[in-house]
Amino acid sequence: MIIEGNQKELDAMKEFHKGNRQKGLELQEQFASEFREEYKDKDHCSCKKACRYHGNCKECVAIHRAHQEHVPNCMRPIINAKIRLLSELTEHTIANEIEPPKEVLRKEFQSNAPQE
Ligand code: SF4
Secondary structure (H helix, E strand, O other), rough: OOOOOOHHHHHHHHHHHOOOHHHHHHHHHHHHHHHHHHOOOOOOOOOOOOOOOOOOEEEEEEHHHHHHOOOOOOHHHHHHHHHHHHHHHHOOEEEEHHOOOOEEEEEHHOOOOOOO
């Protein structure tokens, strides 16, 4: 089961936009139910950073709400997709003005990590 772009959730949103709230809620619950089952014992968190709150959404979200600087890492692709559209307005020249931060990733995502 994929989470990002899950077809059931995309369909649910279509129903909400059409004004079919009940159908949207039904599809949403089906997604949540499948998610609950599939990720009962599996890691659902897409964040690659070395962080003691990995997968602990409750505390992760609270931390981000508290510091107000940026959103939880799993939300980055959604927001970056929207920013990319806006960035087209200046032919992505913002890329000349910014640099991604150096982040401390978990060992398995470090490019110079020893292979085990
Ligand atoms: S909210 Fe935080 S802990 Fe939950 S999936 Fe997103 S990054 Fe991971």
